Amino acid sequence: MAEADTNSADQCQALTGDGERCSRPAQDDGFCYQHDESDQTVSESQTAETEQDEQEQEQTEQEADDQEAQSAEMAADEATDPSDVDTSDVDGDDDIAGILAVRRTVESTAGxxxxxxxxxxxxxxxxxxxxxxxxxxxxxxxxPDTQDIIGRYEIELNEDxxxxxxxxxxRYRRGDTTAFE
Incomplete structure (x- = not known):
């Protein structure tokens, strides 16, 4: 915080053409090499506001960094080691094997x-x-292949x-996405 106060005191007091405070370092007279007493200057209230804005910005950045660190910490705490998962009662393997078998059959015979x-x-x-x-x-x-005519077919299979x-x-043209919207 003391560094911010020092920085604003060492900053040029002149205002730039767009009404912002000059960001160059000030010399002994309070102005940078480009400005002097004839230029418009920042009032004491503007200097205080600038310092307060800088402090608020630093605080906001610090809070964002803290939130990021906390999120990363939570993610690390919630990570599950695959070896810790009990899969002994999962019976989905049979369903997956059945779907894969049907897929192989369909792929090899559909054409x-x-x-x-x-x-x-x-x-x-x-x-x-x-x-x-x-x-x-x-x-x-x-x-081009975006103009291919694609046919969608339903194939029925028994349990075997x-x-x-x-x-x-x-039927639809391969490049035509409006049919699915």
Missing amino acids: QIVGHEFDGVSEITPLDDGWRAVVEVVERSAV GVVQGYRRLD
Whole structure:
């Protein structure tokens, strides 16, 4: 704090063209090398306000630094070591394995079933009696590829992953995002 008081006392008393206090260091007469007594000067109340503004700014910066440090500390305290997590009662592995198996089946057969180049799987949903997958295929290639015509197809599979049927849901141009908004 004493340093801020010293800095404002050592700062030029003249006002710049935009009405701000000159930021150059003052010489013995209270002005910098560019200003003198003929220039407009900062009043005592303005000097006090400037000092108070500087102190408030320093305090705000210090508070922000303290909050950052506290947030980092909290994040470090909340971090969980993966080896500490008990996964013995998690039975999701079977569901994931089932979805992955359906995905592999759909990826390998969708192009053949639909008769177009396979582009991607956008959805896999379990049903009571099997699975439902939504895939995208390139129905017509174009240059540039943003003009490709993409078909979205629904493929139904039984519980064993055998394809039961399919149908086209819709078609869109690859670069057309308005269809999904």
